[in-house]
Amino acid sequence: MATPVQIVLNANNFSEDRDVPSGRGNRTDFFQDNESAFPAHREKIAAQLEGVAEEIRRNMVSFGEVGHVKVILRRRAWAKSHRPLTALFPNDRTPLVGGLDLGELILEVTPRSLDHAAGQVRLAEDRVKWEKNKITNKLEAHPTARRSETGAIERIEIYGAADRRRFDIEKAVVWLSNSKTGGQYEVELFDSPPPQGDWDATGVRQRLYVSFLKGLQGFGSGLTVNRLADKSSRSMARVSVRLERSSLPPRVQITGEGPAPNQKFSAPAPFDDRVERHMQVLKFLESHPLVKRIELPGILVPSAVASRPSRTLPSGFVMPVRDTGRSWPRVGVIDGGISDAALGDWLIGRWDQLADGDIDATHGTFIGGLLVAGSTLNGPDTCADPDGTEIYDVAVLPSTDTAFTTYHGDLNGFFEQVEYAIIEARTRHNVRIFNFSMNVQTLVASNNYSKIAERLDQIADTHDVLICISAGNLTTSRQEWSADVTSVLQMMAVSQNDGIFIPAESARNISVGALNPASLDGAIGHVPANYSRRGPGIQCLVKPDFAHVGGCGHGLASKAHGHYSVDPSGNVTESCGTSFAAPLLAKQAALLDAQIEGNVSRETLIALLTHHAKTPSGMGAKELSVIGRQLVGHGTPPSVGEILDGDDSQITLVFAARLMPGKQLKFEFAWPACLVENGRCRGKVRLTLVASPPLDQRFGAEFVRVNVEAALQQEAVKDGKHSWKGQLKPLYLPESSVDHPVEAERIEHGLKWSPVKVYGDQMPQGRGSSSTWRLLVSYLSRTDNTAVPQEGIPFTAILTIEDMAGEEPVFNVMRQQLAASPFQISDIRTAARVTTRV
Numbered sequence: 149m150a151t152p153v154q155i156v157l158n159a160n161n162f163s164e165d166r167d168v169p170s171g172r173g174n175r176t177d178f179f180q181d182n183e184s185a186f187p188a189h190r191e192k193i194a195a196q197l198e199g200v201a202e203e204i205r206r207n208m209v210s211f212g213e214v215g216h217v218k219v220i221l222r223r224r225a226w227a228k229s230h231r232p233l234t235a236l237f238p239n240d241r242t243p244l245v246g247g248l249d250l251g252e253l254i255l256e257v258t259p260r261s262l263d264h265a266a267g268q269v270r271l272a273e274d275r276v277k278w279e280k281n282k283i284t285n286k287l288e289a290h291p292t293a294r295r296s297e298t299g300a301i302e303r304i305e306i307y308g309a310a311d312r313r314r315f316d317i318e319k320a321v322v323w324l325s326n327s328k329t330g331g332q333y334e335v336e337l338f339d340s341p342p343p344q345g346d347w348d349a350t351g352v353r354q355r356l357y358v359s360f361l362k363g364l365q366g367f368g369s370g371l372t373v374n375r376l377a378d379k380s381s382r383s384m385a386r387v388s389v390r391l392e393r394s395s396l397p398p399r400v401q402i403t404g405e406g407p408a409p410n411q412k413f414s415a416p417a418p419f420d421d422r423v424e425r426h427m428q429v430l431k432f433l434e435s436h437p438l439v440k441r442i443e444l445p446g447i448l449v450p451s452a453v454a455s456r457p458s459r460t461l462p463s464g465f466v467m468p469v470r471d472t473g474r475s476w477p478r479v480g481v482i483d484g485g486i487s488d489a490a491l492g493d494w495l496i497g498r499w500d501q502l503a504d505g506d507i508d509a510t511h512g513t514f515i516g517g518l519l520v521a522g523s524t525l526n527g528p529d530t531c532a533d534p535d536g537t538e539i540y541d542v543a544v545l546p547s548t549d550t551a552f553t554t555y556h557g558d559l560n561g562f563f564e565q566v567e568y569a570i571i572e573a574r575t576r577h578n579v580r581i582f583n584f585s586m587n588v589q590t591l592v593a594s595n596n597y598s599k600i601a602e603r604l605d606q607i608a609d610t611h612d613v614l615i616c617i618s619a620g621n622l623t624t625s626r627q628e629w630s631a632d633v634t635s636v637l638q639m640m641a642v643s644q645n646d647g648i649f650i651p652a653e654s655a656r657n658i659s660v661g662a663l664n665p666a667s668l669d670g671a672i673g674h675v676p677a678n679y680s681r682r683g684p685g686i687q688c689l690v691k692p693d694f695a696h697v698g699g700c701g702h703g704l705a706s707k708a709h710g711h712y713s714v715d716p717s718g719n720v721t722e723s724c725g726t727s728f729a730a731p732l733l734a735k736q737a738a739l740l741d742a743q744i745e746g747n748v749s750r751e752t753l754i755a756l757l758t759h760h761a762k763t764p765s766g767m768g769a770k771e772l773s774v775i776g777r778q779l780v781g782h783g784t785p786p787s788v789g790e791i792l793d794g795d796d797s798q799i800t801l802v803f804a805a806r807l808m809p810g811k812q813l814k815f816e817f818a819w820p821a822c823l824v825e826n827g828r829c830r831g832k833v834r835l836t837l838v839a840s841p842p843l844d845q846r847f848g849a850e851f852v853r854v855n856v857e858a859a860l861q862q863e864a865v866k867d868g869k870h871s872w873k874g875q876l877k878p879l880y881l882p883e884s885s886v887d888h889p890v891e892a893e894r895i896e897h898g899l900k901w902s903p904v905k906v907y908g909d910q911m912p913q914g915r916g917s918s919s920t921w922r923l924l925v926s927y928l929s930r931t932d933n934t935a936v937p938q939e940g941i942p943f944t945a946i947l948t949i950e951d952m953a954g955e956e957p958v959f960n961v962m963r964q965q966l967a968a969s970p971f972q973i974s975d976i977r978t979a980a981r982v983t984t985r986v
Contacts, residue, residue: 178299212355330558446588483512517713592685620649662698699724746980798950806940828914
């Protein structure tokens with residue numbers, strides 16, 4: 149019988165004060181096993197601090213006394229409790245203003261604050277005091293905060309030119325010559341300069357702002373600097389810097405005192421391609437302490453190869469006809485336009501900003517055809533959900549680079565237009581799911597959450613939408629996937645520059661890689677396509693999130709892609725690309741949204757897809773577990789019908805709530821009685837957690853500022869004392885791993901700090917001696933200064949308990965048990981009638 153997913157209606161009733169350890173406990177002595185080496189290390193760190201202070205003093209005449217340092221922690225010291233932010237670098241003297249890679253902190257400093265820190269380092273003791281633990285009767289080290297924090301540091305460096313610019317100048321001039329880039333550098337600042345009239349009230353920062361403004365103005369005519377719009381609430385700012393062939397005086401706007409000129413309506417002067425002039429400006433920018441990063445703008449491209457007419461037409465294909473009397477899932481397609489001739493019956497609206505001559509509907513129509521008729525055209529092995537999707541056409545990508553510049557100016561203008569279109573689709577047509585099968589031709593860096601991904605995440609948060617993003621295609625494809633595991637490992641080992649493209653690292657939305665079709669001569673079905681890029685890109689995330697069929701990437705014209713849709717004339721065609729995998733996930737998300745009453749949270753939509761996703765069968769070998777995660781993420785979800793309905797031998801519970809400041813949620817329940825024997829609990833368990841914690845682009849790889857954690861714990865009683873033992877492990881751990889006590893390994897393997905976590909285990913022989921269990925959801929902030937928003941952190945946790953033999957009536961037994969408990973549960977499809985959050 150069908151056993152629908154159950155949602156806990158009163159999840160917020162289980163909120164209580166957060167468990168916070170009493171006292172910090174013993175600090176860590178990182179030189180405990182090599183105590184004689186500590187004095188030399190201490191002197192090295194103190195000398196590095198004094199060296200940076202002296203360098204800042206030398207530049208004080210030009211820039212003032214504010215500078216920035218990188219504090220690089222040793223790998224064992226990545227945990228919050230080890231960071232040197234108490235004794236050495238307190239926030240009132242040396243504010244933490246950003247980060248780079250994991251364990252790399254950026255601090256704002258002055259010569260005086262560095263001298264003070266060096267003095268504290270030199271006060272760290274040579275020998276650590278040892279005391280006997282009153283409970284264990286064992287001797288324990290008790291280092292001071294100065295000793296512990298000094299030992300946690302690997303080295304200290306000034307934040308310099310190499311950190312600010314990482315591209316070749318001559319290549320940059322060539323890149324900026326493409327009109328689609330806007331011809332401008334994008335410069336991220338450490339601080340957001342206030343209105344110029346208030347600079348006299350900024351103390352030591354006044355000289356910083358004045359030197360930056362005057363230095364730019366000093367380059368004379370042909371320089372345009374504009375403050376870029378920043379929708380985040382953070383203090384960092386971005387400006388564009390453009391060199392032009394113009395006799396006009398320089399225009400330098402670095403504050404938010406007024407809007408920058410709209411490039412759509414005022415054509416800029418011709419780009420100045422003189423390399424020597426670029427070198428002069430970049431030398432100034434990369435030496436100025438206000439500048440954090442200088443970047444080249446990206447170029448947006450569709451994630452697909454060219455389509456071609458199909459040679460093996462699906463027999464008797466007829467485009468489905470929309471029944472206007474029934475409800476359909478809805479998806480917004482952000483692309484270059486969708487053909488009326490092919491799909492006009494399914495279009496419910498259009499953001500129509502492009503002139504007819506600037507539209508190329510080939511790519512967008514192929515995507516639309518998959519949404520409408522993917523199952524009929526490709527069969528259930530590719531699309532297991534029924535045909536039919538209403539489409540809102542967000543036609544924003546013009547057919548040429550010149551037209552792109554005319555309409556949008558640059559990528560910033562493009563995403564402004566995307567947001568306007570999403571607002572229209574959301575408010576007028578209640579479209580919540582959008583397909584974005586485009587990428588910026590830039591690899592996701594392991595230490596940089598890109599401004600484009602941040603922009604899409606801000607759009608998702610502001611307008612409560614979910615965007616499905618293609619992972620990107622390789623320019624030169626890999627070999628086809630082999631049935632031999634060793635061959636696959638060798639192929640992936642030599643594959644270079646194959647990381648996912650921006651903005652696939654988005655943390656509020658989902659990204660999708662591509663698989664081969666199930667049945668195609670000369671290729672293995674449902675394994676990664678040879679053009680699909682791999683993640684994770686930025687550390688702490690699983691990227692891409694999912695993979696779906698995107699067509700086979702055979703390089704030979706004589707072989708088929710095996711992925712069918714329609715061209716602008718309505719003719720069947722075939723193609724391949726991650727562009728054409730993303731819409732299949734978008735459709736599933738839209739179906740879930742349509743089949744569940746009320747407003748389903750983004751966290752619940754992502755959690756349902758993640759919880760039920762499975763790794764393709766062709767990638768089941770243990771040796772492929774790490775590579776598999778990089779290419780297919782959590783896997784491929786089954787049909788929406790399977791997601792929402794299980795069977796009698798399992799029960800799936802959804803907990804959708806908010807973590808409020810200082811609180812945790814604790815759900816205590818009894819294990820299904822049919823799976824308990826002599827107190828031992830058996831079964832298969834899977835737990836998925838999806839949260840939307842605060843994000844901050846300034847902190848690089850540590851941009852997720854609050855870790856939301858879930859644990860499924862079983863009660864244990866020993867000598868009359870009650871305790872709780874966690875019984876699940878994070879999935880995707882390497883097979884050889886038993887425990888990961890070091891923060892670095894918990895991030896790399898356990899996905900600590902990831903907004904999406906999956907846990908699971910199997911207990912065929914039973915476990916423990918108590919049938920009392922609890923689900924605990926809590927949080928940990930990156931620093932003591934990281935606040936949980938007053939509105940809380942929304943999350944969804946999904947728990948499935950099932951009989952491994954598929955015989956016991958788990959669903960009915962568990963429902964009866966919960967009916968006698970404080971839990972109120974209901975079918976998730978109709979829960980919106982009686983609860984406010986699903």
